[in-house]
Amino acid sequence: MSEHSTLDSFALYKRLFRYLRQYWKMFAVSLLAMSLAAATEPLFASLMKPLIDGGFVDKDKNAMIWTPLAIVGLFLVRGATSYVNEYTTSYLSGHLVQSLRQEMFGKLLRLPNRYFDDNASGRLLSRIAFDVGMVTEAGFNVITVVVKDGITVIGLLALLLYTDWQLTLICLAVLPLVTLIVRVVGKRLRGLSRQNQHHMAQLTQVLGETIDCQRVVKIYGGEAYESDRFARAAGAIRHNAIKQSSMSSLNTGVTQLVISMALAAILYFATLRAHTGNFTAGDFMSFLTAMLMLFAPVKRITSISQSLQRGLAAAESVFGFLDEAPEPDHGRKVLAQPRGAIEFSGVTFRYPGAERDALSGVDLSIRPGETVALVGSSGSGKTTLVSLIPRFYDPADGQIRLDGVPLSDYTLASLRSQIALVSQEVVLFNDTVAANIAYGRLGEVGRDAIVAAARAANALEFIEAMPQGFDTLIGENGVRLSGGQRQRLAIARALLKNAPILILDEATSALDTQSERLVQAALENLMKNRTTIVIAHRLSTIENADRIVVMDQGRILEVGGHAALLAAKGRYAQLHAIQFRDHAAHAGAALSDDGRV
Template sequence: MASSPHTSSSLALYRRLLGYLRSDWKIFCVSLVAMSIAAATEPAFARLMKPLVDAIFVDKSQMALLFAPLALVALFLLRGLASFVNDYTTSWLSGKLVMRMREAMFSKLMRLPVHYYDDHPTGRTLSRITNDVNQVTEAGFSVITVVVKDGITVVGLFGLLLYTDWRLTLICIAVMPLVTLCIRIVSKRLRGLSRENQQHMGKLTQVLGETIDGQRVVKVYGGEQREGSRFTQVANSLRRNNIKQNSMSSLNTGVTQLFIACAIALILYFAGLRAQHNAFTAGDFMSFLTAMSLLFPPMKRITSISQALQRGLAAAESVFELLDAEEEPNRGTKRLDQPRGRLSFQDVGFHYPAGERLALNGVSLDIAAGETVALVGASGSGKSTMASLLPRFYEPSEGQICLDGVPLPEIELASLRAHIALVSQEVVLFNDTVAANIAYGRLGDVSRDEVIAAARAANALEFIESLPDGFETLIGEKGTKLSGGQRQRIAIARALLKNAPILILDEATSALDTQSERLVQGALDRLMQNRTTLVIAHRLSTIENADRIVVMSQGRIVEVGTHAQLLAQEGTYAHLYRLQFAEKDTV
């Protein structure tokens, strides 16, 4: 996948990352100052070696004997305080960065179109928010700490070495181009491996999620070995990728350290020669030797930071790819106060990106306010697609849909959806209380009396009151503690509380037993009163009383009429009806 312009440059990524901390620039400055002070103490310590050795051990100065140890203690006290301030502010800022990026990503998820979720595996999306954002902090702060703090340390120590003996220091400087070249070669490879690692992590999350969600199916069909094999394959790919990353990083560090070790060996040799000719004092040699020994760890960290940098930048690319994804089109400006609910499909066509043919082809249908229209037909005939176009989960490829004469794209998206309620076969409930799930139908201040009234109208009050904690009972993830019929009635109560003028019922009773269906159907009858209702039904017996029945086939409307009219026509609907009841009789 080609990188977008904003992700092609590491500098641009950094600039964008730091933009999330623009309001915290004062704390960031404090962190940099503390970092710089802590870094400056290392060359200061090396410089302190010269007077300490020359004055105390060579000149036998009593004054130096008194003040040099105090200066040493003061220096490390300053370093400890600066390091604490740096670590605290860096941790605070990195936590803020992660939190704000996660908030931005979650907010983005709420604005992404439905087709984004169709095209992107859930596991990869979850991995971006849980895993990739954490790795971004490595590019944001771990690297900054090393580059700034160790960079200042290295520059200060090099300055001290130059001041002490510039000829010997030139040997160190000569090694730097070789180190830089090594880092550039390895960095490119590490960035690619980091991208692969994110893909593997997304697949791992996906396999885990699918196995956990479908654990009953796995057990019944004996799929444990197959799922175990899938997991092992992905985990092994992740393991191999980590080995490659660590190997490349280790190779980079080892080669760089070899160059530095050769430079240090030469320096030690020539320093020894100069000391033999009295060109060095004992203090100079100790200061130079201390600076050299202190130079090695920050140089090692700087050369080792490439892996964290590339992993973090690759994660930042992944995060910003999500943040830059195209959102749902919401250019409408009209807000609906109390729509009547008159709908009009005008020569509507729709094509799924991966579909071989049009899911809807020239569909025209007018639905009066308060009318109940049922959509029937074989799977793939376009019923659910028509229902998905109403709340603008998808946009028509051609034609338009109007609400009270206003084209849907001209209506502000939140205003449109505020007037639509949905009850589907796959009920979505949250791991919260019964009351909270019902009140979700109308976010804001909802009284307990309103929740109880909605539950009563949905034929749910009796079973809710029998639960251990009544309305305060936690229903579990996806409502697993409730039966299918109970979940449906909670969803109906939620829709009743919303009191929207337009209602979509998508196979709302198809998976229920006879007793549950009777309770749910009674609740649905109350829900549909005085509402424009679009019913997608598999069981034709549930839509016999609809005002009109629309029969669909291969994306087109082939018949329209009442139940009696369509039976009298002896067409597609009559054939489906007889076929369904013939199957029922044979059961």
């Protein structure tokens, strides 16, 4: 559980106000406008006495003129102060939301990989997109109710007591009962709101899965199943909405009944008081107006806990996220022009919750400019090993050195600036071709450098065939491109970065033969004069590597050249024989199919 689960309202506002210190003048204006707007409520009720007694009973012409003008002036003041209050509140909440979102996004960029492994992307999105708004909305809503409605209630109660304290006691006797009704109904509505959030989450999940997996839905005939899931979620939301509506209506009806009973009692006793001559028609009208105006702010004040709890829940989420520990970046050395000598010494690593080590006592030295290939079955630790080089993870034991210096001594930014990565799962952005190739350096490089990188990656031909060439939008994650085209854009991006250390994580495993040839040729251009670590399932693509490292269950079994490892007849020779046999079988099947045709 987060430490913020114990946040109270004071802690919430204390932390929120840190973001508003530079806007304290605007906040002061907001509070002043709020107070003046609230003060107009009891003043309006008090004007009922001179209006009725002076204008209708005594036929006083002066009262008939100044009282309506005073009411108009009062509403002018209320309108102006309410506008100022709304504007300043909107201004402050807008800046607060922006500040929190920017801080959360900055934190997002500095979080370690482990955090993303443990948290769903949808939850991260909702925190930044929605939870921040709930914090500020609830925060300013509570402030508005406490200040504005608090002043209104105090002013109206003072007017009631001044007009007739005995009748005020009848009015006050009803307030606890109204408060109790509001609390009971509010508790039920909060429960229904939580259920509604759950149903909305289910509806959103069905929508998201159907959109993301629409090809699977179509090919496996899942339309009826998904329609049924959606109908159940939509029906639950409809049923919940009816419950909320009926509960709100019941609350309104019962509250109005209680108020009408109090009003009847007040009318009875006011009539008795009028017979004695101590209670004028103006007193009664002023009292009645103040009493009716009192119930709305009292109801809002008694319901404030719901907004406060909603804001506290959102604050736990927002501030809990902001308090997450960032990636450890304690290095002081700036890596300028590394030679590219990488050394693993007794490196051990285990993922949280895993039963065994992903890497166990790995020792490996890679010379500057050398191409080293990592091979082994799935789960042998190849990807984990290369993930430690840019410090996506830190080893639990052992040390990794670059040019003789531990990786942790370098600043993260300078270390990663010297590393280029091309993986099987290409990540592209919904932007232009040029922006994707020059990602991270768009304002630093010219169009000629981008074109040269595309040419070296064998991507220039298909880029120039696009409608707008390098300015063509490629869609979300390059959806308008083929797998080979996406891969070549990733290679062009790595070429443009021109980093001395290159990591290739199964960069050709998902491609057809023709695309693989083009990508392989581009990779050969990319690997020149660089320290390169290659992960490959297709052993035919790494036969020319300087050294091949065979891994199994987080350990290194063999190291050597292609010919030497085959001659040793160890694990590499077994993997090679299996792949060669499978390849021959597929080739034979293809020839057989051609013969039948």
